[in-house]
Amino acid sequence: MIDNNIIAPVLIHLFTALLQLVFWRKTVTHRVLSVVGSLLGSVVSVNLFIKVFYGEILIMNAANWPAPFGIVFVADTFSTTLVLLTSIVALAVSLFSAIGVGRARMLYGYFPIFHFLIMGMNGAFLTGDIFNLYVWFEVVIISSFVLLTLGGRKAQLEGAVKYMALNILASTFFLTGIGILYGITGTLNMADLSGKIPLVENQAIVNITALFFLIGFGIKSAVFPLYFWLPSSYHTPPSAVAAIFGGLLTKLGLYAMFRVFTLIFEPDDFMKAVFVVIAVLTILTGAFGAVIKSNIRRLFSYLIVCHIGFVIGGLGLYTKVAITGAIFYLIHDIVVKTNLFLISGLIRQLRGTMDMDRLGGIYDEYPKLSLLIAIVLFSLVGIPPLSGFWPKIYLIDGALEGNNYLFVGAIILGSFVTLYVIAKLWAKVFWKAASEDLLIEDSFKSLNLYNKVLLVAPIGLLAACSLYIGLNAEMIITVSSRIAGELIDPSMYIKAVLGK
Amino acid sequence: MELLLVFLIGILYAAGIYFVLRRSMVRLLLGILILGNATNLLIFLLGNLTTGKPPIIDAGLKTFADAYADPIPQALILTAIVISFGLTSFAIVLLKRVYALIGSDDLDDLNTPEEEDL
Numbered sequence: 242m243i244d245n246n247i248i249a250p251v252l253i254h255l256f257t258a259l260l261q262l263v264f265w266r267k268t269v270t271h272r273v274l275s276v277v278g279s280l281l282g283s284v285v286s287v288n289l290f291i292k293v294f295y296g297e298i299l300i301m302n303a304a305n306w307p308a309p310f311g312i313v314f315v316a317d318t319f320s321t322t323l324v325l326l327t328s329i330v331a332l333a334v335s336l337f338s339a340i341g342v343g344r345a346r347m348l349y350g351y352f353p354i355f356h357f358l359i360m361g362m363n364g365a366f367l368t369g370d371i372f373n374l375y376v377w378f379e380v381v382i383i384s385s386f387v388l389l390t391l392g393g394r395k396a397q398l399e400g401a402v403k404y405m406a407l408n409i410l411a412s413t414f415f416l417t418g419i420g421i422l423y424g425i426t427g428t429l430n431m432a433d434l435s436g437k438i439p440l441v442e443n444q445a446i447v448n449i450t451a452l453f454f455l456i457g458f459g460i461k462s463a464v465f466p467l468y469f470w471l472p473s474s475y476h477t478p479p480s481a482v483a484a485i486f487g488g489l490l491t492k493l494g495l496y497a498m499f500r501v502f503t504l505i506f507e508p509d510d511f512m513k514a515v516f517v518v519i520a521v522l523t524i525l526t527g528a529f530g531a532v533i534k535s536n537i538r539r540l541f542s543y544l545i546v547c548h549i550g551f552v553i554g555g556l557g558l559y560t561k562v563a564i565t566g567a568i569f570y571l572i573h574d575i576v577v578k579t580n581l582f583l584i585s586g587l588i589r590q591l592r593g594t595m596d597m598d599r600l601g602g603i604y605d606e607y608p609k610l611s612l613l614i615a616i617v618l619f620s621l622v623g624i625p626p627l628s629g630f631w632p633k634i635y636l637i638d639g640a641l642e643g644n645n646y647l648f649v650g651a652i653i654l655g656s657f658v659t660l661y662v663i664a665k666l667w668a669k670v671f672w673k674a675a676s677e678d679l680l681i682e683d684s685f686k687s688l689n690l691y692n693k694v695l696l697v698a699p700i701g702l703l704a705a706c707s708l709y710i711g712l713n714a715e716m717i718i719t720v721s722s723r724i725a726g727e728l729i730d731p732s733m734y735i736k737a738v739l740g741k
Numbered sequence: 742m743e744l745l746l747v748f749l750i751g752i753l754y755a756a757g758i759y760f761v762l763r764r765s766m767v768r769l770l771l772g773i774l775i776l777g778n779a780t781n782l783l784i785f786l787l788g789n790l791t792t793g794k795p796p797i798i799d800a801g802l803k804t805f806a807d808a809y810a811d812p813i814p815q816a817l818i819l820t821a822i823v824i825s826f827g828l829t830s831f832a833i834v835l836l837k838r839v840y841a842l843i844g845s846d847d848l849d850d851l852n853t854p855e856e857e858d859l
């Protein structure tokens with residue numbers, strides 16, 4: 242069904258950003274506009290999700306060109322779920338940024354760039370055209386370059402070089418894949434491609450093209466062995482920026498991977514095995530990387546890599562149960578990873594450092610705050626009945642169904658190492674006696690109540706979302722299994738786009 | 742003509758990959774640029790080269806009577822060129838700043854121990 246309102250989440254962030262450019266250097270106006278824009282975005286996304294979940298797949302033809310010829314925007318359950326999560330995360334981060342980002346950065350356009358980034362994410366989730374997906378990816382990476390380098394410290398710029406080089410390379414791979422795909426099928430519409438790819442006579446060239454997409458999206462979603470740029474750049478920007486990067490940017494790569502490898506290229510047995518092996522190695526390298534890091538944000542960066550393996554593995558098993566688990570994990574991961582980086586920003590406010598060896602005693606001083614943080618950490622580890630627990634059951638169930646004991650082992654090991662590093666972090670940061678270091682300073686205490694609330698409220702908001710995902714898992718399972726069904730059998734999607 | 746383009750694209754990809762694998766930052770930038778151009782030429786080639794047949798339907802006809810030059814690959818390349826122009830100018834400024842801060846062109850020198858920040 243055609244509904245032109247599905248583009249609203251993109252437009253709201255576009256207009257917020259443009260309006261902020263008009264009020265250049267007025268930081269108070271920027272903050273207010275940012276929160277209002279994100280709030281409006283959330284309302285619209287909730288509305289869109291309800292319309293699609295209880296109705297049917299909605300599409301919008303750009304400039305009214307019918308589907309395979311023009312650019313089409315498609316809101317199916319997968320897209321709208323991710324748009325909804327993006328909006329919630331954007332709201333939390335824009336609240337946190339009001340205090341968590343320095344005034345100097347705001348003067349040089351932190352907020353407009355932030356909204357351009359969110360606009361790009363929403364566009365990428367909603368588009369149904371593979372070249373348009375590339376364009377949205379570029380919108381996202383150019384905004385992320387600016388956010389990463391804003392402030393211009395040495396470590397930040399060094400991290401940005403690695404991030405920039407690998408991401409441009411990934412885009413080049415992606416574009417090459419699109420070029421070949423157009424050459425062999427003559428279409429760019431993803432639903433149309435889905436029908437035309439099986440008709441290509443020379444299937445070998447289709448498999449080569451799939452590899453280009455695998456490498457391109459693999460770099461962006463940081464899978465083994467292409468993840469090295471992530472831990473060496475995500476600890477450099479301000480925590481609010483790292484939260485958006487950690488929670489959403491790598492998940493954009495995962496989204497594209499799920500979309501392309503279910504709709505366009507249906508993986509054969511070899512491809513599925515490749516996915517599972519990549520997943521296992523990603524889990525192992527990410528987990529072992531996290532064990533040796535003493536800086537909180539570097540540790541979290543490795544945990545991102547580790548947990549991406551769970552999602553890729555779900556795709557590799559390619560059964561409805563496994564994909565349900567992977568989608569549930571994706572939903573849980575976006576909320577909880579964003580929150581982890583916000584928490585690292587809060588810890589930095591409380592103690593002035595993020596080095597675990599120099600931290601300590603936060604539980605004694607701030608017991609209520611620590612309990613709030615504990616909920617998030619427990620959700621990450623997956624202590625029943627919190628949110629990280631349920632998807633793992635589905636993933637293990639899916640793996641056992643396919644007799645894939647290697648992946649079962651990797652999931653269990655990955656979860657165990659996560660438990661170990663989080664326990665270590667809890668003991669060192671919260672329970673250990675406060676360090677005598679004179680450099681430790683508490684800038685949180687001197688803030689007024691209003692600012693304190695602005696810092697803690699987003700963490701509370703995301704923790705509440707995590708709790709909801711964990712305690713109302715049945716609802717999330719319904720959503721995930723419906724997404725998995727739509728991904729495995731894309732006939733509904735194709736029918737909605739092409740009308741046949 | 743196609744054969745010539747195939748060889749040109751092959752050489753550009755090879756040169757790009759060679760440059761990207763070097764340790765120098767300037768060569769990294771050149772490598773990324775050359776790879777981008779190779780990709781654009783590849784899209785151009787895969788859109789089937791047709792000369793002297795603009796995609797305009799003759800007066801009085803409803804559809805194309807003959808093979809025509811596909812305008813879509815050129816639209817794609819144009820978009821890609823504009824995007825890579827933006828990315829490249831950002832990359833040049835970034836690498837210049839990094840060079841000014843570190844005083845070295847070697848990628849292996851990019852390992853300042855981390856500083857603390859908000």
